[in-house]
Amino acid sequence: MERIPILRMGEFLLVTIQVDMHDQLALTLQEDLTTMIQKKNAKGVLIDISALEIVDSFIGRMIADISAMSRLLDARTVLVGMQPAVAITLVELGLSLSGVRTALNVERGMRLLRMDWDSWEGVDGRHRG
């Protein structure tokens, strides 16, 4: 397993993390993802972690980094599928992933990205409540 696959779904990209991350794999993922955002003109990234039973500070930081990088490339990131136990651990560890948006599952994440995108597309001087 050398790289984590990135699936394109319309204007969004989906990354499913199923394996233990290590430095090189995380770096490769960041490279692949940023390249793909640019090449495919992707508007959003969904990171699915439903397979992860543990999210440590390394993965937490990687997710925050990916989110920040995507934002610089004008793509929004949504983290989906977090298991309840992971949410508990993250808060206990003091890793609240601030700045990273989350959704219950891929479907809701995609809806969130779509709403977001529509609202950006629709913005032309009007104030939106």
Added chain:
Amino acid sequence: MERIPILRMGEFLLVTIQVDMHDQLALTLQEDLTTMIQKKNAKGVLIDISALEIVDSFIGRMIADISAMSRLLDARTVLVGMQPAVAITLVELGLSLSGVRTALNVERGMRLLRMDWDSWEGVDGRHRG
């Protein structure tokens, strides 16, 4: 890693295979998938193997089995993301995965499922060419 996550995307399910399969993991996947097809009333299953560099007869049979099981539960299966080298090996091994439909990537696979579903929805005695 005890189970492969199954993501719901509208009326379809997406399975991304990233890790080496073994007996128990394959059985768990089949159980999880068939349960989810029934519970979520899924109309189609996308199996993404873009991360696999090798598909042996075990995985080939597992995919064929999943496809057959899904069909019995009234869901269609499309295998997506096959690497060119995998296609070569499969044919050389005599595993042509007959009965399993394929598409280049998730997007096209989803379009295929949607077309398929629409055509089924639209069938009411009319002959479709």
